[in-house]
Amino acid sequence: DQQVKQNSPSLSVQEGRISILNCDYTNSMFDYFLWYKKYPAEGPTFLISISSIKDKNEDGRFTVFLNKSAKHLSLHIVPSQPGDSAVYFCAARATTSGTYKYIFGTGTRLKVLA
Amino acid sequence: NAGVTQTPKFQVLKTGQSMTLQCAQDMNHEYMSWYRQDPGMGLRLIHYSVGAGITDQGEVPNGYNVSRSTTEDFPLRLLSAAPSQTSVYFCASSYLLSAHRGRLGTEAFFGQGTRLTVV
Numbered sequence: 001d002q003q004v005k006q007n008s009p010s011l012s013v014q015e016g017r018i019s020i021l022n023c024d025y026t027n028s029m030f031d032y033f034l035w036y037k038k039y040p041a042e043g044p045t046f047l048i049s050i051s052s053i054k055d056k057n058e059d060g061r062f063t064v065f066l067n068k069s070a071k072h073l074s075l076h077i078v079p080s081q082p083g084d085s086a087v088y089f090c091a092a093r094a095t096t097s098g099t100y101k102y103i104f105g106t107g108t109r110l111k112v113l114a
Numbered sequence: 115n116a117g118v119t120q121t122p123k124f125q126v127l128k129t130g131q132s133m134t135l136q137c138a139q140d141m142n143h144e145y146m147s148w149y150r151q152d153p154g155m156g157l158r159l160i161h162y163s164v165g166a167g168i169t170d171q172g173e174v175p176n177g178y179n180v181s182r183s184t185t186e187d188f189p190l191r192l193l194s195a196a197p198s199q200t201s202v203y204f205c206a207s208s209y210l211l212s213a214h215r216g217r218l219g220t221e222a223f224f225g226q227g228t229r230l231t232v233v
Contacts, residue, residue: 004156006156009154032220034221036224041226041227042226042227043118043204043206043224043225043226043227044157044204044224045224046221046222046223049221089156089157091157093220099145099164099170099210100145100220101159101162101172102147102159102222103159103173104149104156104157104158104159105156106154106155106156107156107157
């Protein structure tokens, strides 16, 4: 049972345009959401996060939106650059009794075309 | 800054062999975890630890053992390797959520990965 879903395995965008990556989740107890970026042969690196008490967080070209009622979050990259080409994972945190687990989605491969 | 260090980077095992994947971090993070990445499956949590002497199971713990004798190290043991364990393994560490620290973000730092093939 996939609690965090990224339904688009891949996405191609022209350089300079907006990239929108989507993520859906099923567990209403998730309290924190993160996006990671992964290049081939490297470990994932943290990109941006958002608490469940907010609906938007912005960091430079990256903005994450959270719609709790729809259990949906999205990552917007504006403008997209060729160096953004990577696999993007969303992750959700489930916190219980002072500890937590991160559940990751299956990833979306973004290709930014020059 | 070393961050999270995994060894080895590549390993080929025969079915039934045992081995230990090493993970060390130098950031004094309480929380450490192991994930495996498979095509179309994303990153799946194997085991995690919230501190020395404490471990717990993740989504896919079968066939793997862990221990946490120090804050810095979190080795993953395969007792009897199977072809289904062919995967890329990532170790990650982060701060533990703490009201005293007021730290809301607990983003993880990942190692470079270990590519394991079981034949």
